[in-house]
């Protein structure tokens with residue numbers, strides 16, 4: 001399949017893409033990209049980082065980052081993928097060779113693949129939490145419990161490395177199972193049904209949240225900016241989360257873009273994906289914070305936030321066990337489709353670089369991620385006091401899991417994103433960009449200005465502030 005000779009790849013994008021097959025429709029691409037974007041980032045991470053960073057002001061910065069940094073970079077990644085017509089690392093190489101740029105730009109894709117690997121290791125552990133809550137809800141264990149009792153169920157799970165290991169193993173096996181069969185198999189169909197279902201279930205929980213009598217408080221927490229609660233570190237988290245939630249900085253959108261047909265508008269597609277992703281995150285926030293306030297819980301409770309609030313809601317609402325079970329099934333699916341997109345670039349890299357078969361690459365990468373995931377599991381219990389970089393004020397009290405999350409989401413993703421923005425804005429030719437984006441002159445200039453100036457400056461400023 002993969003022709004190693006660059007000369008024969010010169011023929012152009014269409015040739016390469018035809019060889020690799022395309023998405024069956026624009027809708028299929030939108031669904032797959034949304035399936036990757038909508039995941040634990042929206043439902044698990046967004047509420048808890050918002051809670052930790054004081055609410056409204058953080059949300060405002062996050063929305064700005066989505067619009068001014070995330071969306072333009074998503075367009076850049078998709079266009080690079082489509083123009084290169086190959087796997088991410090190869091696509092960047094392809095474009096640099098064809099258009100005579102320095103090969104070092106391929107580094108962006110390399111950072112991305114490494115970040116994918118690191119993220120998947122702990123993503124799978126959190127995915128495992130979601131799976132375990134399917135059975136906790138289905139067996140009715142959450143019904144009518146107090147906030148304290150629910151908190152104990154959660155800390156019981158985190159304190160039990162063997163249980164965590166079991167769920168982590170199950171989750172990773174699910175991911176490997178799909179990736180081994182290639183990207184397009186069941187993915188399109190699964191996403192078509194599951195994404196809308198997740199949306200409806202979130203709406204049901206929001207409906208419940210409205211009955212708690214604290215809905216207004218939740219809305220105010222999310223949408224009334226109070227900048228006194230926001231630190232510069234919080235701004236970095238917002239920026240990093242914009243990358244994380246849109247699946248940027250890791251070449252996933254490049255990989256998906258390479259299967260995209262020429263006559264699809266990259267801009268419109270990216271806007272649809274970003275809006276859906278942001279919509280799910282805000283809905284999750286609206287579902288969770290009223291429950292937090294109604295039960296006197298702590299918005300800054302950290303990574304366990306949704307596992308301590310949503311079960312409360314399900315424990316109290318009519319048909320709660322049913323809705324709860326459904327919800328955690330859908331959360332598992334959302335995490336699953338995202339995790340698939342995290343493993344895919346690693347597998348493609350092994351296939352191309354090491355010449356391994358798909359089966360071997362997938363199993364090899366899966367096992368390596370699974371092993372690394374054990375480190376995150378242990379850092380919640382046995383190693384909860386181990387803070388390897390604790391001597392630096394910035395990392396005080398951060399466990400290995402916290403550090404992995406920080407290094408990937410807040411450092412590697414924005415860094416890779418910065419390289420993508422610079423590559424698209426300053427290295428690729430204007431003709432190449434215009435040709436791919438095919439937008440009106442006005443919209444193109446707007447995007448071009450943003451990707452050349454706004455995006456790199458925003459990322460650089462946030463970084464530098466945090467280093468000082």
Ligand code: TRP
Pocket residue numbers: 036037038039040041042119243244245246247248249250252338339341342413
């Ligand atoms: N976007 C996913 C989420 O919000 C996580 C994810 C999947 C991701 N693929 C990615 C993050 C690629 C960064 C890069 O849960």
